[in-house]
Amino acid sequence: MDYLGYLIAGWAVVLGAVAVYAVSLIRRGKALSARVPADRRRWMTTDG
Numbered sequence: 001m002d003y004l005g006y007l008i009a010g011w012a013v014v015l016g017a018v019a020v021y022a023v024s025l026i027r028r029g030k031a032l033s034a035r036v037p038a039d040r041r042r043w044m045t046t047d048g
Contacts, residue, residue, distance in 0.1 A: 033041075
């Protein structure tokens, strides 16, 4: 149990990095989707 702090810190770093990457992907996707013309959007897209 001497290395429990390192284990928790390692998991925290990995999960934090994955969360930051996921948020950046979502933000980038929203920004790119706003640039698509209305007539070129997919059928699943709503105006809201």
